[in-house]
Amino acid sequence: MLELEQVCITQRLHNIDLKVGRGQHWHILGENGAGKSTLLQLMAGLLEIPHGHCRLNAHDITDYSLPHLARLRAYHAQQYTLPFDIPAQQYISFYGQRLTAATLPAAIEQALDVAALLPRPLTCLSGGELQRINLTRAIWQVWTAIANAKALLLLDEPLQGLDVRHQLTLMKFVEQLVAAGNTVVLSSHDLNLSARFASHALLLKQGQAVACGNIEQVCTEANLAQAYGLAFDISNNQNALQIQPRWSSATT
Amino acid sequence: MKHPITLVTGVLAALVVLLSTAVLLTDWQADVDNTLFWHMLTQLQLPLVVTATLVGAVLAVSAGSLQVVLQNPLADPGIIGITSGASLIAAALLILQPVQTVIPAVYLLPLGCFAGALASTWLIYRVAKRLRGAAMAVILAGIAISTLAGAVMAWLYVIADAQALRNLTFWLMGSLYQADWLVLSVAGPVMLLSVGYQLTQARRLNWLYGGEAMAASAGVSPPQLIRRTLLASALGVGAAVSVAGSIAFIGLLVPHFLRQIVGYNNVVLLPACALCGAAILLGVATLSEYLHLVTLPVSMITATLGGPLLLLALYKGQWKQHA
Numbered sequence: 001m002l003e004l005e006q007v008c009i010t011q012r013l014h015n016i017d018l019k020v021g022r023g024q025h026w027h028i029l030g031e032n033g034a035g036k037s038t039l040l041q042l043m044a045g046l047l048e049i050p051h052g053h054c055r056l057n058a059h060d061i062t063d064y065s066l067p068h069l070a071r072l073r074a075y076h077a078q079q080y081t082l083p084f085d086i087p088a089q090q091y092i093s094f095y096g097q098r099l100t101a102a103t104l105p106a107a108i109e110q111a112l113d114v115a116a117l118l119p120r121p122l123t124c125l126s127g128g129e130l131q132r133i134n135l136t137r138a139i140w141q142v143w144t145a146i147a148n149a150k151a152l153l154l155l156d157e158p159l160q161g162l163d164v165r166h167q168l169t170l171m172k173f174v175e176q177l178v179a180a181g182n183t184v185v186l187s188s189h190d191l192n193l194s195a196r197f198a199s200h201a202l203l204l205k206q207g208q209a210v211a212c213g214n215i216e217q218v219c220t221e222a223n224l225a226q227a228y229g230l231a232f233d234i235s236n237n238q239n240a241l242q243i244q245p246r247w248s249s250a251t252t
Numbered sequence: 253m254k255h256p257i258t259l260v261t262g263v264l265a266a267l268v269v270l271l272s273t274a275v276l277l278t279d280w281q282a283d284v285d286n287t288l289f290w291h292m293l294t295q296l297q298l299p300l301v302v303t304a305t306l307v308g309a310v311l312a313v314s315a316g317s318l319q320v321v322l323q324n325p326l327a328d329p330g331i332i333g334i335t336s337g338a339s340l341i342a343a344a345l346l347i348l349q350p351v352q353t354v355i356p357a358v359y360l361l362p363l364g365c366f367a368g369a370l371a372s373t374w375l376i377y378r379v380a381k382r383l384r385g386a387a388m389a390v391i392l393a394g395i396a397i398s399t400l401a402g403a404v405m406a407w408l409y410v411i412a413d414a415q416a417l418r419n420l421t422f423w424l425m426g427s428l429y430q431a432d433w434l435v436l437s438v439a440g441p442v443m444l445l446s447v448g449y450q451l452t453q454a455r456r457l458n459w460l461y462g463g464e465a466m467a468a469s470a471g472v473s474p475p476q477l478i479r480r481t482l483l484a485s486a487l488g489v490g491a492a493v494s495v496a497g498s499i500a501f502i503g504l505l506v507p508h509f510l511r512q513i514v515g516y517n518n519v520v521l522l523p524a525c526a527l528c529g530a531a532i533l534l535g536v537a538t539l540s541e542y543l544h545l546v547t548l549p550v551s552m553i554t555a556t557l558g559g560p561l562l563l564l565a566l567y568k569g570q571w572k573q574h575a
Contacts, residue, residue: 086516
């Protein structure tokens with residue numbers, strides 16, 4: 001569905017190759033400033049690509065018009081402070097169909113628990129609540145495409161600020177979307193959640209790919225140590241990888 | 253949700269019609285003969301109504317869209333220095349050029365206003381871009397521009413003669429009585445187009461609430477939208493200044509108070525702003541017509557009403573800033 005070929009962005013990304021197939025669930029991993037957000041932005045068609053290609057359904061992403069992209073790809077950015085006291089419901093409605101507690105899809109409500117937040121002004125929400133509203137906004141914008149199983153969801157650190165329960169419900173929801181045939185690429189700092197839910201991963205360090213492919217192939221002790229400069233213990237527990245940083249050698 | 257919107261829009265539209273009629277019929281009861289009445293109607297009252305309506309509408313709508321574009325609920329063409337930039341160039345042109353060439357001034361003045369408005373808009377946009385998120389800094393920069401323009405105009409006082417002094421008051425405080433059909437024929441269409449263009453962008457402006465990245469992901473190129481909206485509002489405000497001088501406070505208060513009633517959706521908000529801005533200036537016109545206060549500068553009235561309202565809103569914490 002989405003294909004990157006030798007993508008370079010000066011000082012941020014170097015020679016990235018990536019093939020995201022339809023119905024795959026990718027996580028982009030790496031330390032702060034590794035280039036995760038930049039990569040998601042260019043996949044969303046929001047950045048000029050000076051070198052290399054980014055193709056969506058075999059067409060260069062720059063060939064799509066922004067209004068066309070807006071209907072099939074969702075993009076969630078890291079937090080942005082809004083200067084206006086807009087009620088959450090109205091804010092979300094600007095980017096899609098009119099959203100009310102009645103039209104809010106049950107699946108979104110189950111995952112993000114936002115019905116109670118809808119009437120509240122954005123400035124009166126906590127960080128995690130605002131994050132859930134922003135995720136709802138991104139998903140709602142492409143809800144028709146999601147229903148047709150054609151959506152591409154690009155989420156920049158969707159787990160940031162969420163409590164444990166909402167992290168889980170969100171990942172379960174993403175799992176459902178992917179199972180239905182939608183494609184999801186998100187960035188994450190939670191290696192255990194990524195190992196548990198992602199089908200594939202791309203591990204970045206200083207704009208370069210350390211490893212790329214199936215989640216089990218990417219999450220190895222050697223790869224993680226290289227990307228994070230930290231030793232990890234990885235164990236397999238009931239078919240899910242458990243990834244623990246090795247505290248004793250935390251200062252390498 | 254729907255109900256107050258239609259109600260407010262209806263009330264505002266009715267007010268505009270009512271006040272226009274009131275101004276047009278100022279001389280009705282006076283026992284004047286028909287030709288004189290018609291002459292006054294077409295040469296005095298009608299230009300007054302057109303000026304008040306268009307200037308009020310363009311100032312309020314431009315402020316509404318500037319606030320979204322600059323991501324700053326305090327933005328207003330007056331406060332951030334667009335009107336004073338336009339006034340300054342116009343006043344300088346008037347005073348520095350010889351009196352004999354007054355005729356081309358009809359065309360020169362609007363051009364000067366456009367240039368001044370565009371220059372100060374560009375300046376304030378650069379500042380807003382540099383100080384992303386620092387809402388207060390943009391306001392302070394605007395105040396700096398206004399103060400500078402005011403100071404330069406004060407210097408112009410020194411070299412101006414008596415006739416020019418009257419003009420200076422006009423450029424500093426605004427008046428609805430300077431416009432005639434000749435001036436309106438240049439500035440009127442510009443104001444109309446400016447309002448019209450900004451109304452067509454209302455849905456896209458909604459996307460800017462969440463920031464430029466969100467607007468782009470929703471399907472519009474933010475730099476293009478921002479540039480065009482700024483250009484449209486600067487031209488509109490420039491035209492407004494060229495017919496009515498600088499008028500304070502309309503742009504700051506109208507969008508702010510309407511948002512409390514009709515919400516943030518620009519598709520509803522901007523037309524409501526246009527109606528409300530027009531209604532307020534028509535109200536000022538009605539007031540000065542019936543109380544025979546023709547020489548009263550408009551800003552004096554709008555500031556007398558607007559100043560306390562602004563303080564009240566600030567006191568109630570309606571402009572909480574995170575920056």
